[in-house]
Amino acid sequence: MPDVNLHVEDITRVEGHGDIVLNVKQGKIEELRLEITESPRFYESMILGRRWDEVTHITCRICGICSIGHTSASLQAVEAALGIQISQQTLLMRQLAFCGETLQSHVLHVYYLVAPDLLGVPSVLPLVETHKEVVIMALRLKRLANDLCAVIAGRHIHPCAMKVKCFPHVPRKDDLRALRERLVASMDDLMDSVSLLKTLQLPQVEREMEFVSLYHPDEYALYRGTEMISSRGQRVTIPEYKQMFSEYVVAHSHAKHAATERGSYMVGALARFNNNHRQLRPRALEVATALGLESGCMNPFMNNVAQVVECVQCTLDAIEILDKLCDLELVLEDPTVEVKAGRGVGASEVPRGQLIHDYTFNDEGLVTEANLVIPTGQNLNNIERDMHAFVPGILDRSQDEIRQFLEMLVRAYDPCISCATHLLRVKFV
Amino acid sequence: MKPTVAVFSFTGCEGCSLAILECENELLDVLNLVQLVRWREAMTETAQEFDIALVDGSISTHHDVKKVKQIRELCKLLVPIGACAHNAGLNALKNRYGMGQVKETVYGDAGAQFDTIPACPVSAVVPIDFALPGCPIDRGEFVRTVRDLCLGKTPRLPTYPICVECKKKENVCVFFQGKFCMGPVTRAGCGAICPTYGDGCEGCRGFVDDPNQNAHKETLAEYGLTAREVMQHFDMFNSYDDRLP
Ligand code: SF4
Ligand code: SF4
Ligand code: SF4
Numbered sequence: 001m002p003d004v005n006l007h008v009e010d011i012t013r014v015e016g017h018g019d020i021v022l023n024v025k026q027g028k029i030e031e032l033r034l035e036i037t038e039s040p041r042f043y044e045s046m047i048l049g050r051r052w053d054e055v056t057h058i059t060c061r062i063c064g065i066c067s068i069g070h071t072s073a074s075l076q077a078v079e080a081a082l083g084i085q086i087s088q089q090t091l092l093m094r095q096l097a098f099c100g101e102t103l104q105s106h107v108l109h110v111y112y113l114v115a116p117d118l119l120g121v122p123s124v125l126p127l128v129e130t131h132k133e134v135v136i137m138a139l140r141l142k143r144l145a146n147d148l149c150a151v152i153a154g155r156h157i158h159p160c161a162m163k164v165k166c167f168p169h170v171p172r173k174d175d176l177r178a179l180r181e182r183l184v185a186s187m188d189d190l191m192d193s194v195s196l197l198k199t200l201q202l203p204q205v206e207r208e209m210e211f212v213s214l215y216h217p218d219e220y221a222l223y224r225g226t227e228m229i230s231s232r233g234q235r236v237t238i239p240e241y242k243q244m245f246s247e248y249v250v251a252h253s254h255a256k257h258a259a260t261e262r263g264s265y266m267v268g269a270l271a272r273f274n275n276n277h278r279q280l281r282p283r284a285l286e287v288a289t290a291l292g293l294e295s296g297c298m299n300p301f302m303n304n305v306a307q308v309v310e311c312v313q314c315t316l317d318a319i320e321i322l323d324k325l326c327d328l329e330l331v332l333e334d335p336t337v338e339v340k341a342g343r344g345v346g347a348s349e350v351p352r353g354q355l356i357h358d359y360t361f362n363d364e365g366l367v368t369e370a371n372l373v374i375p376t377g378q379n380l381n382n383i384e385r386d387m388h389a390f391v392p393g394i395l396d397r398s399q400d401e402i403r404q405f406l407e408m409l410v411r412a413y414d415p416c417i418s419c420a421t422h423l424l425r426v427k428f429v
Numbered sequence: 430m431k432p433t434v435a436v437f438s439f440t441g442c443e444g445c446s447l448a449i450l451e452c453e454n455e456l457l458d459v460l461n462l463v464q465l466v467r468w469r470e471a472m473t474e475t476a477q478e479f480d481i482a483l484v485d486g487s488i489s490t491h492h493d494v495k496k497v498k499q500i501r502e503l504c505k506l507l508v509p510i511g512a513c514a515h516n517a518g519l520n521a522l523k524n525r526y527g528m529g530q531v532k533e534t535v536y537g538d539a540g541a542q543f544d545t546i547p548a549c550p551v552s553a554v555v556p557i558d559f560a561l562p563g564c565p566i567d568r569g570e571f572v573r574t575v576r577d578l579c580l581g582k583t584p585r586l587p588t589y590p591i592c593v594e595c596k597k598k599e600n601v602c603v604f605f606q607g608k609f610c611m612g613p614v615t616r617a618g619c620g621a622i623c624p625t626y627g628d629g630c631e632g633c634r635g636f637v638d639d640p641n642q643n644a645h646k647e648t649l650a651e652y653g654l655t656a657r658e659v660m661q662h663f664d665m666f667n668s669y670d671d672r673l674p
Contacts, residue, residue, distance in 0.1 A: 041440060041489075042545070046522035057631060058665065061519050064444020064565065108450065123472030125465060128457070136457075143453040154626040156451065157444040157565040161626035168627030332627075 069350030076346025100148030105351035111138035166333035211271035267353025269306035339365035435467035439486030445511030512564035517669035520548035564633035592645035595621035
């Protein structure tokens with residue numbers, strides 16, 4: 001068996017900068033690392049001393065892809081700290097924007113970043129020639145998801161209309177009805193993509209893993225959760241999240257790693273599916289079955305299938321929310337807030353997994369302490385464990401195939417490396 | 430021959446390169462105009478030569494400095510896109526602290542291993558040909574800019590403030606609701622999207638040329654404010670700019 005010396009610099013088709021290092025001598029792995037080389041951004045120094053009403057607009061800029069997710073977790077944290085209850089109207093609007101973002105991110109990831117691997121091309125560009133209808137369909141789905149975000153939140157990247165307590169504008173019912181029609185029509189596109197996916201082959205590998213996600217008793221947890229649960233059976237309330245796992249710094253990564261008592265764990269679409277599949281809509285479950293995804297699935301590559309299942313879930317959720325919003329008398333709500341000292345934790349299931357914002361404010365409403373736990377950071381340890389488990393089985397292949405396999409594995413997790421380096425962990429007086 | 434284009438990301442959220450992908454309706458037209466040859470976020474191909482380099486993110490490590498200098502050598506036109514690349518954007522908020530302190534705050538004792546320098550715009554390190562402002566960039570402005578660059582024209586930014594666009598949309602001024610707005614001193618071009626959705630402008634597109642002269646006096650007069658007072662209020666996106674009082 002030939003030795004392997006791989007250094008993949010700047011893994012492509014992921015957000016952010018990461019390298020893979022693999023050295024194998026005489027069939028033995030000597031070095032195997034996923035290095036996160038992204039420049040750290042130091043968000044904590046940016047938000048310390050910032051006002052309660054500014055902090056969300058700063059932290060939503062941690063990530064361009066899931067800025068609505070960061071906004072959601074951040075607003076929940078601020079509201080928990082200040083003891084603010086939001087109205088049904090605001091909750092529905094936030095959940096709708098969240099559906100839009102999840103759809104947009106999953107479509108982007110599955111079609112633009114992962115599909116080229118499965119179709120044997122280096123990027124989506126050659127597909128414009130060979131699979132034009134698929135590319136146009138993906139563009140159409142993404143456009144719809146963006147428009148959904150825009151009607152509610154102003155725009156998808158860094159939503160300007162999501163504020164503490166309420167929205168500063170009221171959406172027009174005509175716009176809501178138009179979106180509803182387009183969503184209903186988009187189910188055909190989604191089903192076409194399911195048919196396409198059925199013809200593609202994902203790597204078949206498995207490893208015993210732990211899955212961690214949020215849980216909400218009344219819904220498939222996305223925008224919010226009441227607890228954090230693990231496939232091992234452990235459950236904690238959101239403010240106690242530190243009892244579920246701990247974070248630590250490793251020398252080769254600008255992003256912190258995380259582990260539960262058992263060790264590494266996976267977060268994201270597959271974790272949500274495994275933990276909460278009973279709460280999915282029947283149509284979404286049907287799609288899972290059609291694509292061979294069953295609960296307890298331990299193949300990380302199936303994360304992309306779980307993303308497609310969630311696209312169906314989010315589309316149907318969005319249609320239902322739009323109906324509810326159209327039935328409500330939408331009003332411009334009073335934004336007044338009483339500022340006080342306190343700590344609040346907010347948590348959302350962003351496309352890549354559970355995201356936690358934890359802020360402490362002083363009695364002037366200024367941030368004195370903050371902690372952010374980012375999904376990719378939580379997954380990094382698990383991706384490395386996967387690599388250690390799967391590499392011995394493919395050492396007989398060419399270096400190129402091994403490299404391709406490792407890159408595909410990283411991409412299957414949909415890592416958002418640029419945000420992973422923006423962890424906040426502040427101890428301050 | 431279509432001009433070749435490469436996209437690079439430095440310290441930022443990559444929202445600006447994502448915004449390119451969000452030009453869904455125009456994306457195929459843009460691809461008719463230019464040939465994309467390198468873009469880590471979207472493709473595996475890695476061309477070593479290209480006519481236009483689009484760069485998002487601030488320069489905030491020694492590694493960034495080295496890499497942006499290399500890119501400058503490789504391209505004919507270098508165009509920073511987005512607030513981070515244009516005027517250091519949000520990233521400059523960390524500059525007010527010592528770099529040792531920011532490392533310790535995030536990573537504790539392990540912080541010493543990380544490379545970080547005060548965040549700066551691309552133009553502080555290499556000469557640039559044009560910069561697109563905004564956090565994120567405006568899609569329409571992006572498509573127009575690419576078109577202009579392909580035609581050999583120099584793209585232009587509006588010279589008037591956000592208020593002009595805001596008044597055109599017949600928005601009720603948010604000052605009227607007791608909110609604050611950077612619109613009078615901020616360069617237009619986003620269609621006043623934030624005030625249109627009922628929120629104040631945060632100034633992500635940077636100041637108009639000479640904000641003291643060219644601020645929207647009418648709006649300021651209505652609320653008895655000076656340009657300086659408005660500029661002092663929000664340093665979120667403009668803390669690198671030495672015009673901030
Ligand atoms: S300017 Fe804004 S959207 Fe663009 S990279 Fe920077 S933070 Fe992201
Ligand atoms: S101050 Fe702001 S809200 Fe008022 S007119 Fe100017 S841009 Fe519009
Ligand atoms: S209104 Fe202001 S903050 Fe909003 S996008 Fe335009 S320039 Fe940026």
